Amino acid sequence: MTSQHFRSCNLCEAMCGIVVEYDQNTILSIKGDKDDPFSRGHICPKATALQDIYEDPDRLKHPVRRTADGWEEISWEEAFDDVEHNLKRIQEAYGSDSVGVYLGNPNVHNLGSILYTGPFVRSLRTRNRFSASSVDQYPHHFAAYFMFGHQLLLPIPDIDRTRFMLILGANPLASNGSLMTAPDVENRLKAIQKRGGKVIVVDPRRTRTAQLADQHHFIRPGSDALLLAALIHTIFAEGLDNLGRLADFTDGVEQLREIVAPFTPETVTAPTGIPAEDIIQLARNFAAAESAVCYGRVGVSTQEFGGLCNWLINALNIITGNLDCPGGAMFTLPAVDVVGFTSLIGSTGSYGRWKSRVRGLPEFMGELPVAVLGEELTTPGEGQIKAMVTIAGNPVLSTPNGAQVDEGLAGLEYMVAIDIYINETTRHANIILPPTTGLETEHYDLVFHVLAVRNTTKYAGALMPPSDGAMHDWQILQELRQRMQKGTRFEGRQDFFSRFSPSQLIDLAVRYGPYGNWGTPAMIGEGIRLRDLKDNPHGIDLGPLVPVLPQRLTTDNGKINLAPQIFREDVARLIVQMEESRTASANGFDLALIGRRHVRSNNSWMHNSERLTKGKNRCTLLIHSDDAAARNLTDGETVVVQSRVGCLEVEVEITDNIMPGVVSLPHGYGHDRDGVQLTVARQKPGVSINDLTDDQKIDVLTGNAAFSGVMVKVSTKN
Numbered sequence: 001m002t003s004q005h006f007r008s009c010n011l012c013e014a015m016c017g018i019v020v021e022y023d024q025n026t027i028l029s030i031k032g033d034k035d036d037p038f039s040r041g042h043i044c045p046k047a048t049a050l051q052d053i054y055e056d057p058d059r060l061k062h063p064v065r066r067t068a069d070g071w072e073e074i075s076w077e078e079a080f081d082d083v084e085h086n087l088k089r090i091q092e093a094y095g096s097d098s099v100g101v102y103l104g105n106p107n108v109h110n111l112g113s114i115l116y117t118g119p120f121v122r123s124l125r126t127r128n129r130f131s132a133s134s135v136d137q138y139p140h141h142f143a144a145y146f147m148f149g150h151q152l153l154l155p156i157p158d159i160d161r162t163r164f165m166l167i168l169g170a171n172p173l174a175s176n177g178s179l180m181t182a183p184d185v186e187n188r189l190k191a192i193q194k195r196g197g198k199v200i201v202v203d204p205r206r207t208r209t210a211q212l213a214d215q216h217h218f219i220r221p222g223s224d225a226l227l228l229a230a231l232i233h234t235i236f237a238e239g240l241d242n243l244g245r246l247a248d249f250t251d252g253v254e255q256l257r258e259i260v261a262p263f264t265p266e267t268v269t270a271p272t273g274i275p276a277e278d279i280i281q282l283a284r285n286f287a288a289a290e291s292a293v294c295y296g297r298v299g300v301s302t303q304e305f306g307g308l309c310n311w312l313i314n315a316l317n318i319i320t321g322n323l324d325c326p327g328g329a330m331f332t333l334p335a336v337d338v339v340g341f342t343s344l345i346g347s348t349g350s351y352g353r354w355k356s357r358v359r360g361l362p363e364f365m366g367e368l369p370v371a372v373l374g375e376e377l378t379t380p381g382e383g384q385i386k387a388m389v390t391i392a393g394n395p396v397l398s399t400p401n402g403a404q405v406d407e408g409l410a411g412l413e414y415m416v417a418i419d420i421y422i423n424e425t426t427r428h429a430n431i432i433l434p435p436t437t438g439l440e441t442e443h444y445d446l447v448f449h450v451l452a453v454r455n456t457t458k459y460a461g462a463l464m465p466p467s468d469g470a471m472h473d474w475q476i477l478q479e480l481r482q483r484m485q486k487g488t489r490f491e492g493r494q495d496f497f498s499r500f501s502p503s504q505l506i507d508l509a510v511r512y513g514p515y516g517n518w519g520t521p522a523m524i525g526e527g528i529r530l531r532d533l534k535d536n537p538h539g540i541d542l543g544p545l546v547p548v549l550p551q552r553l554t555t556d557n558g559k560i561n562l563a564p565q566i567f568r569e570d571v572a573r574l575i576v577q578m579e580e581s582r583t584a585s586a587n588g589f590d591l592a593l594i595g596r597r598h599v600r601s602n603n604s605w606m607h608n609s610e611r612l613t614k615g616k617n618r619c620t621l622l623i624h625s626d627d628a629a630a631r632n633l634t635d636g637e638t639v640v641v642q643s644r645v646g647c648l649e650v651e652v653e654i655t656d657n658i659m660p661g662v663v664s665l666p667h668g669y670g671h672d673r674d675g676v677q678l679t680v681a682r683q684k685p686g687v688s689i690n691d692l693t694d695d696q697k698i699d700v701l702t703g704n705a706a707f708s709g710v711m712v713k714v715s716t717k718n
C-alpha cells in the first residue's frame with residue numbers, strides 16, 4: 001500500500017518541503033510538496049538523492065573497528081568501551097586538550113545533533129574544539145557579535161519585499177541560498193525584477209545568479225571590503241545617508257564616516273577592478289531605492305577580509321536605513337527562539353578566552369579556527385592533539401591545506417568518527433560510530449528557521465525505522481557524554497538537555513517561544529505546541545519578518561555599534577591592500593584561485609549518488625580564454641596547478657565567464673585516496689582544491705580560512 005510522508009529536505013539550507021511516497025520500507029518517489037506554504041512545491045535535484053543515501057550500500061550500519069586486515073564490525077557496547085577507554089587514557093597521559101574535536105556541516109541540519117553535541121563536547125573539557133564554521137560563516141557571527149551583541153543575531157535579506165538586492169560572493173542559483181533560507185530562490189529573485197526592482201551581482205565569475213541579474217560586476221578576489229568602503233564613502237560624501245528610526249539606537253556614525261574617508265571610488269578601482277563611475281552609480285542606486293539590501297556570503301566570508309566585509313555590509317544597510325525594516329536586512333522571530341533563549345541566559349557569544357597553542361589565534365564562539373588544526377596535529381610538544389573526535393565532518397577535504405590535516409590524522413594515537421561513511425577523513429579513525437540519517441530521523445530545522453526569509457515552523461517524525469540496533473546521532477552523543485563523565489565529579493549528572501528527547505525539547509521550546517501559549521512576552525500568542533506542528537505536516541506560516549529592534553540588541557548599551565574598535569583597528573590592513581598592487585605576484589604565482597558550487601553536489605559527501613554525479617566531469621579548472629591562450633592551453637587538457645602548499649593535476653575548462661587572472665575549482669573532491677569506501681564517488685574522484693589552499697592564509701581578524709584568492713600557477717603537463 002502506498003503512503004505519503006511530508007517533511008523538509010535536510011540537505012541544504014533551503015528547507016524545501018518534500019512528499020515521500022513509500023510502501024513500508026521502500027521509497028517509491030520523492031517530490032516537492034506543493035502544500036508547503038514556504039517552498040510551494042520547489043525542490044532541486046538533490047532531494048531525490050535522500051533515497052540514494054537511505055539505500056546506499058556503502059553506508060555504514062554497524063560500528064566498525066580498523067584492524068591491520070581491514071575494517072571489522074563490532075557491537076555498540078564494544079565500540080563505546082573502546083572509545084571511552086582510549087579517550088580517557090590519552091587525556092590522563094597528555095592532559096585534556098590532547099583530545100581534539102571537529103564538528104562538520106550536517107550537524108546543523110540534524111535536530112538531535114544540534115541539541116546534544118554541546119553537552120558531549122563540554123564533557124571532553126578540551127580547548128581544541130573546531131568546526132566547519134571557521135571555513136564558512138565565522139565572520140558573519142563576528143560582525144553580529146560586535147555590532148549587535150549576539151553572535152547568532154544575523155540579518156537576513158528580506159528578499160520577498162526588497163526593491164534592490166546587491167549580492168556579493170554568493171551564488172544562490174547553485175547553492176540554493178545560505179544564511180538566507182529561501183526555497184525556490186530563483187523565482188524569488190525574479191520576483192524582485194517583476195515588481196520593478198533590481199538585482200546586482202558582484203562576483204569574479206559570471207555565475208548563473210549573475211546571468212539572471214540586471215547587472216554583474218567582476219571583482220578581484222578578496223577586494224570586496226574596498227568596494228564596500230568606497231560605497232559607504234560615496235554615500236556619506238554625497239549626503240545620501242539616512243538612518244531613519246535606527247538613528248535613535250545606533251552609535252558610531254561619525255567614526256564610520258571618518259574611517260571610510262580614504263576609500264574613494266578612484267582609489268579602489270585598481271585593486272577591485274571596478275571602474276569608479278560604476279561604484280558611484282551603485283552607491284546612488286542603493287541609497288535611492290525604496291528599499292535595498294546588501295547580502296554577502298561565502299565569497300566575502302572565506303577571504304582575507306571576511307570580518308571587514310561582513311561589518312561593512314551591515315554598515316551599508318544601516319546607514320541607508322535598510323536594517324530591520326521591510327525590504328532590507330531583517331531579523332527573524334522563529335517559533336523556537338534560539339536568540340531569545342540564549343539572550344535570556346546571557347549566552348550571547350565569546351571571544352578570546354583562550355588561544356591556539358602553535359599560532360596563538362584567539363578562540364571565538366567557544367572554538368578555535370580550524371585553519372590551525374593541521375599544525376596542532378603535526379607540531380610536537382606539550383599540548384599537541386593526540387586523539388580526535390570527528391562528528392559529521394570531513395576536514396581532509398574541507399579545510400585549508402587539507403593534506404596537512406590528512407597527514408596529522410594519520411599520525412594520531414587514536415581517532416573516533418561519528419559518521420555514515422568511510423571517507424577521506426574517517427578512514428583514519430580507529431572506530432566509526434554510524435548514526436541513522438536523513439529519512440530515519442525526526443526533523444525540525446532549529447537553525448534554518450532562524451535564518452529564513454519568512455517566519456515559518458515545521459516538524460516531521462522519522463519516516464523509516466532505524467536498521468537493526470542503529471542509534472541516532474543524539475543517542476550516540478548522549479552515551480559518549482555519560483561515559484566521559486563517569487569517574488569525574490560530573491558523573492551521573494544530567495544537564496537540561498539530557499532529561500528530554502529532541503521532540504520533547506522542541507515542544508517545550510515552541511510553547512515558551514514567541515508563538516507559544518507559555519511565551520514570556522506572548523508576542524503573537526497563537527499557542528503553538530508540538531501537537532499543532534504534527535497536525536500541520538506541511539508546516540505553518542507565521543508571516544513575513546517583523547522589526548525587532550532595538551529590543552533584540554544585547555550590546556552593553558542596548559544600541560547598534562556601527563564602528564566597533566576591533567573592526568576599526570583592522571582597517572589598517574585594508575589600507576595596505578589598497579596601496580599594494582594585488583595583481584603582481586611573487587614566484588610566478590599569477591592566478592587567483594576561487595571555489596564554486598554546483599546544484600547537483602553538496603560539499604564533500606554526496607558524490608556517491610549515481611543520479612547526482614552522472615554526466616560530464618564537474619571537477620574542472622575554469623580559466624579565462626586570455627589566460628589559457630597565454631599558456632597555450634587547450635580546452636579539456638590536463639594541467640598542473642601549483643600553490644605554496646601543494647600541486648595537483650586537473651582537466652582545464654576554458655570560458656569567458658570568469659574574470660581574467662582568476663581560476664576556479666569546486667571543493668569536496670579528491671575521493672581516490674587509499675581506503676576510501678565510496679564506490680560511486682571513486683569512479684569520478686576529482687581533486688581536492690584544499691590540497692592547494694593555504695592554512696596560513698586566513699582572515700587575521702576572525703581566524704576564518706581565506707580560500708578566495710589563493711595564488712597559483714597553471715601550466716601544461718608535459
Ligand SMILES: Nc1nc2c(c(=O)[nH]1)N[C@H]1C(S)=C(S)[C@@H](COP(=O)(O)OP(=O)(O)OC[C@H]3O[C@@H](n4cnc5c(=O)[nH]c(N)nc54)[C@H](O)[C@@H]3O)O[C@H]1N2
Nearest residue numbers: 104105106136392393394395398418437595603604605667
Ligand atoms: N576550498 C573550499 N573549501 C571549503 C568550502 C569552499 O567553498 N571552498 N566550503 C566550506 C564550507 S561552507 C563548509 S560548510 C565545509 C563543510 O565541511 P565539512 O562539514 O567538514 O564537510 P562535509 O562535506 O559537509 O562532510 C560532512 C560529513 O558528514 C557525514 N554525514 C552526513 N550526514 C550525516 C549524519 O546524518 N550524521 C553524521 N554523524 N554524519 C553525517 C558525511 O559522511 C561527511 O563525512 O567545507 C568548507 N570547505
Ligand SMILES: Nc1nc2c(c(=O)[nH]1)N[C@H]1C(S)=C(S)[C@@H](COP(=O)(O)OP(=O)(O)OC[C@H]3O[C@@H](n4cnc5c(=O)[nH]c(N)nc54)[C@H](O)[C@@H]3O)O[C@H]1N2
Nearest residue numbers: 169171175178221222297298299597598599601602603708
Ligand atoms: N548545491 C550545493 N548547495 C550548497 C552547498 C554545496 O556544496 N552544493 N553547500 C552549502 C553550504 S555548506 C554553504 S555555506 C552554502 C554557500 O552558499 P553560497 O555562498 O551561495 O556559495 P557559492 O555557490 O560557493 O557562492 C560563492 C560565490 O562567491 C564567489 N566568490 C569567490 N571569491 C569571491 C570574492 O573574493 N569576492 C566576491 N564578491 N565573490 C567571490 C564565487 O565565484 C561564488 O560564485 O551553500 C550551501 N548549498
Ligand code: SF4
Nearest residue numbers: 009012016044047176
Ligand atoms: S534546495 Fe535541494 S537540497 Fe536544498 S533543501 Fe531544497 S531540495 Fe533539499
Ligand SMILES: [Mo]
Nearest residue numbers: 105132136137
Ligand atoms: Mo557551509
